[in-house]
Amino acid sequence: MQKKSSSLVLSTSTGLIFLAPALLFIALFLFFPLVWVLIISLTDTTLTGPAAVSPSFVGISNYVRLFDLSRWMRLGNFGNALRNTVIFVLGSAIFGQVPLGLAIALAFHRRKGLLREIVFSLATVAWILPGVAVAFAWIAFLDRDFGTFNALLALLGFPKIDWYFDYPLYAIIIFNIWRGTAFSMLLFSAALGNIPPSYWETADVIGASAWQRFKDIIFPLVRPNLFTALILVTLWTFNVFTPYLITGGGPLYRSETVPIFTYRVAFKFFEFGKGAAIAVVMMTINFILASFYLLMQRRRPR
Amino acid sequence: MRGLKKCAFKLCWGIFILLVVTFFLLPLLWLITAPFDAKATLRVAIPSKFTLANFQAIFRNTFAVRALFLNSIVIAGGTMLGVTLFATLAAYAIARLNIPGRDILAYLLVLFSSVVQGTAAMVPIFILLFHLKLIDTYPGVIFVLIGGLLPTGIFLMRDFVAGVPKSYEESALVSGARPWQVLRDVVLPVLRPGMMVLAVWSFVQAWGDFLISLIVMRSPAKMPAPIAIYSFYTEGGTPVLTLVSAYSLIYALPVVFLYLFVNWRYGFRFFGGIKGGGR
């Protein structure tokens, strides 16, 4: 593989030096653990208990047990976690963060001023605050008896909602929308800002309506960004662990997503062989989704 | 008629913005009111017994204070420097060296990093660090965090690198500048806003890390804030709301300040070139 530099600024050797540190870190702290995980997913390794001393090679039985269809959907098993995760990703990422981020970016497109700064900062702060702090704030926010949300509902004359007991999955969906919208918002805002002003001038001249502008100018130019946002946000949402701090995956596993399920298997009971299998399955699902997005994007005529 | 339509449109816009602001603001209110309440509950209310005693209690817990003001900063700062530097170098090199398959590679790396940041990889990471004699050290935590964040960091940085026109570089060279001068005077200024975003993002990720610090650190003197916050729990494992809210607030402030600073100085935004597929 001839790495011929296409730049006169950066010679091949300097370029490789630039790459070296990143490659070193990735080799040590990414590839090595990854290979390990792949290998132990084929065993019944645990950290405590008899299997820790004499783990045995079990082939793909860890994987098979995950997909044991007769018990799959039972609350507390993998099928349940997977279904919850799918709903979670659909609700909070695909139909949550990304559209909302786009809407906010559109709303402030070509506008500056204090309001824009306030909105963008609020959303970004929600994104960057540490998970622990945010978890406490949300436990307080959606509490049935004392939470602000229900206080607001009461003010408007609506009955209280017991989020964490009746609708835990919806609770974490709303939480995750709140948490991650900023990324899509910033992404689309930048993309919109890159649209050459000449397009807008033309649109003004021909008297295009807002909807026409969206359909014919914005959407085509922003579509690539849409896919990237979807891929990254889907990946992140699939793997996010913060909801554990709010609902603990409960009650009765109704808000248990795959990362929480992995944690329970691998850390509560130290069953790392099984935990590794789950991680590999997750990665495969993410891979399939990402490929799907990429294919969809390439197939449409540009 | 047109005027009415415009009015309705403006009204909708206004309502939308109001809803958005409310949505993002409301959950944060508790973090601002509870720490100042001597009898903090889960309620958001103007503190009936306004007090700073919660903060006093926090500062008496030297373990937790040290965790926040020293350890978290060292860990997050180190990670920030590492990720920003190495990801920028790598992203630039990847773009200029024309490595084949680099787009697929970038996606694959991001995928792999998700496995490694989960709980399943904790054992190999621990054993690796043990053999490198990095258990209970700052570099141990920092290196693992850097390794986990680099793929996404490189991915994000490629967006900004796309904004450095090769033509600028080449014309600078032609006018007699040395390569390192070109890097410093042409490339770096364009990349700087991107590096700032990356710095904030990686700082934030490391600031919130719990799992890796738990695996690697042992001395209480080196534990960062997300672990130290549990010292404000009772023996039975329930949080003491007055203390936990106060600590959360202090814990949240540094990242907010970092964001505000970067936003004011450089503007916190992406480049807009992140597109999926080939380039």
Added chain:
Amino acid sequence: MKRILGLVVLSLAVLLGVNGLAETIKLTVTARAVRGGVNTHLVEWLEDHVFPAFVQWMKAQGKDVEVEFIQFGGSDEALKQQYALDLKVGRGADILGFDGFWIPEFDAAGLVKPLDEIVGSQVWDWDGWAYIPQGMREILGYKGKVYGLALGTDVRVIFYRRDLFEKAGIIPPGSGLRWQPRSWEELLNTARYIKKVLPDVVPLQINAGTEMGEATTMQGWFMVLLGTGIHMYDFESGKWYGEHPGILEALNFYKTVYVDEKLGDARLQLISGARARTFELFRDGKIAMLVEGDWFWRSVLAPGSEWAIPNRNEVVDWAMMPAKEPGAGYRGQNFVTISGGTGFILNPNTAHPQEAWALMAFAFSREMQLEFQKIQPRIRSRVDVPVVGDPVMSEMARALLQYTTVRPMLPGYPKISYQAQLMTERVVSGQMTPEEAMAAYAEALKEIVGPENVIIVKAR
């Protein structure tokens, strides 16, 4: 020449001598405790009393020792994770704060070892053993071997609000009489009566569900199951009860309380973090009866704690948990309770086993244990260290230690305990009937320990 030689020899002697003297032994102890935070009493006792005295004592014997306590502020689970990782690679503090029921699984993985294997048989020369009865040794013991020493043990009772009982007329006010149910029916009738007379008080809260973890199994499941006459495990045959009429009776008790008659608030058992809420409600007099361990009295309600009740001696009282009927309980008892315990074990990887053991023995000497009693009175493992300063604790110990039993110390226990919690959760939430829940439990047990180790007794 001679002079120079002499000087060299002298210098060498001094150097060697100094080196020999300067060898400081550093010992580390760790547990889930933070000064000013969780388990602060442990830190105070160790750092302020035990360590200084120990260092002095060692110095008097010519040994230079330094002791450090490594605080840990995370959760118990997080500490267990750290232990598993550390022990696997052969590192860790010399003395580890350990929960007894972790020992079987750690031992099965070869991560912990009995005391006499680490220190040698001279460990039995310690005079303290004479004051630690067999039952106490078993708290940190496994398969007949002793792995460490327990800081104490505990018992579980029904805590009730005297003021609410007086208000409801169950206890004539000012009479000083105490309430003691003698059967489940009496207990439930009291709960029903309270529900009628004091409608906005939750009459009875007994742990269920996976949310509260081991607290459910200990304070909830065992307290009910033992009342039906069986344990979770048959010590004689070495098998676990998968299906049994006793299990069904216990599950139906839960169903009565939480589903049929709503004598308890199921929601509080099922949401994350609701344990704090139950403490709060009990403190505020909104829960009338709460089944908990003595820890609840000496830590949660104690003056200075977050849920302290200022006049706790007047408004809070306790009663023993009855068996289903008199004589129907485990071992034919009228009342039941169960004990657990945490303590310290030695790290098999310690570089200084003799000194570490000396430190442990010192901490568990009569003097040091009495010091701890002054800071936090509770039932200790030494019989020559009585509970002082807290008459309620003394009374609980006196009344209940005769009825108590322990959890089965086996590697599969944590998983089986979890299945029991799950079983109660399914019944209490209405998700499954008691029969279905028990069937699922038995099935899970067969997977964990193998079908040959599960006892199935069908109801007649």
